[in-house]
Amino acid sequence: MTEHAHAEAGALLPWLPLTLVVLITVCYLLAAGWQRQLGNGWSPWRSAFFILGSLLLAKALAPPVMAWAHHDLYGHMALHLVMGMLAPLAWVLAAPVTLLLRTLPQAASRRVASLLKSLPVRVVSHPLSALTLNIGGMYLLYLTPLYAVSLHNALVHYWVHLHFLLAGYLFCWAILAGPDPSPHRLSLRFRLGVLFLSMATHALLGKLMYGYHWPRGTGHSVEEIQAAAQLMYYGGDLAEVLLAVALLVMWLRTPHSRREPLWPKLIERRAP
Secondary structure (H helix, E strand, C coil): CCHHHHHHHHHHHHHHHHHHHHHHHHHHHHHHHHHHHCCCCCCHHHHHHHHHHHHHHHHHHCHHHHHHHHHCHHHHHHHHHHHHHHHHHHHHHCCHHHHHHHHCCHHHHHHHHHHHCCHHHHHHCCHHHHHHHHHHHHHHHHCCCHHHHHCCCHHHHHHHHHHHHHHHHHHHHHHHCCCCCCCCCCCHHHHHHHHHHHHHHHHHHHHHHHHHCCCCCCCCCHHHHHHHHHHHHHHHHHHHHHHHHHHHHHHHHCCHHHCCCCCCCCCCCCCC
16 A cells, blocks of 8 residues: 555544444434335434434534544543433433344344343443443543553554543443343432443542643643543432433332332331
8 A cells, every 4th residue: 555545544533433334324314214115103202312322423423523532631522422321321311222133134133132131241331341341441441541542543443442442331331221221120229320430430529630730741731631530520410410410310210110219118008
């Protein structure tokens, strides 16, 4: 390959993630439209959530924004909140797996359903595992030299952002246990407890970054690190509150006969 061809490939590479998001969104909307044509119905709200998540991702993945975030820790943290928390929540609420299962041929749909019940998926989709992948990944990134490495290694840089998206999606799905079917039947109180633990560990990481000026060895000033830490602290709270609201709205929309009690009954009434 000539030097000119290498330069063209390098110029096109930053647009690849954005192109993939566009293609995924088009496939989703085509599948949703096909379901409506078949008379199976598909909620416009789900399509709207998917479009919202895609727009958030498209904004975050735009090459000028990615370039800004690569050199500015505050910009990096803004991308983290969008790609790892807000966009995944919108996509989970769009129930893409359910749409995929409805759209695929029966044989392929069965294979996907079997995959969702497999041990690896069951492990990573458990709320505690998803919490470890999501929050644990942040601790590993910001409290070790990994973030500094990502500034100089393109492969690590793209892997970090892909991890944000996948881990954030898994965590939102694990906490909501819907609208896509979940391989686990865990209580609402347990999932709320994991969400509160996520809030606490997320806030602690923000405080560690603010007080001890992590990540180190990056060339970022103390003021820039503290501004990014504050964005993580308050922005993370906002995203997790939105996740809690979504969970409680789904609980309220469950028919009363099948709705799980939010609080345990401390005193059972006895018949006279």
